[in-house]
Amino acid sequence: PISAARLVLEKTAHVLLIGPHATRFARHFKLDRQAGHHRRSAQASARRNALREAVTATGPQRRMLHLYKAIFSPLSHGPLHSEEQRAPRRGQGEGETVGAVALDRRGTLAAGTSTGGIAYMLPGRVGDSPLIGCGIYADNEAGAVSMTGLGESIIRIAVAKEITDRMALGASPTTATRLVLEKLDRRIRKVEGFGAAGALVLAPDGHFAIRHTTPRMCAGYWTGTGQPVVADRFP
Template identity: 55%
Template structure:
């Protein structure tokens, strides 16, 4: 998928550009799923790896598991000699950070202060994701993220949770989510959208209905890439902007920063 290109660009909150948690550490999440056999792989809280999405794919293809997390997930990626994050960029990004060796009590104190002062950046997140349909009719979905701003160490969002941030099934479609993960998890949004597709809803209708549910029930914030097995797709969001693009194999890809 093109997710790897976005991870290495440093322009998005994934891979080289991943956010840091409040202890100064970049812990990244990713997942991938294919719709023919419902195989999936995911990585949570991986450190120092440029392409978490590749690690997630290795979980799917080289193991019988779905999710690996924490230091063992990092060791798994290192075993397969996945490319590390740039040391130079890591040093530049850490310059001026004072949270690198915080004790738990100090981290909690900072987190509470940020919540109280409303410094939780609700609309500034940049999970990268993709949905795809191949010539054999198999749909797939993936996502990679560095999480949200102002995260407690160990926080895991929706991206590595199959059914929440990502889902794919040839009988319904494929979905990749971006946004505030806590809300996406609580409503299991990716699977919920696929279930709407399975009942005959178009990608546009499925995305619109489920995102409205997210807002009405818990005032959540998210965007979605939704693809049906027949190639119809929708890009929807309840945030002011969401950069996304699409390509049908003909001509040049099209990219926009906002979708109705």
């Protein structure tokens, strides 16, 4: 998908393509389609089942699963299209986000994000990853941001854009990211019980921040010299 998104940038005057015609667009440029099914180890299956039980016991995912079954049950609506017959999407523990921010020698900033979605999302659901200003944003004069977390929460306060706006006003990547994630925590997670997020943030001068509201988030960085640094927890 991210290769198709780059083609939208380079070959069209559009910002976002969705649905079957986006697939036709990708096929026109001979992009390979990733296989939809992968062999899962016994350990991964056990983790998936445990997560399924956890997310459906309480919280918003429980009502999403009930709605999913109500809408897409063959008994309710007869034969389903092949896209709708697939099992609910994998749990958050397996369908994780991959994101990156980068700065080149010419001072050009870039951000990219690809996501596996959330557990039991309805077909047609759009998260924060493809939405400019929510899960992803890059401005050569302000900064670049790539987000991970629960997309619905990130969308509601346009996290990526707010972080870069604060940087444009003089805040450091660390300060801007901390303030916006604290806002997300205060406005959504503490009120509604969900809304974890993590951010990769890069300023035009090369300073950066990696911050997350969860106990851990695997990430890494490379300054252009030496070896990359990888860790699963950042301040």
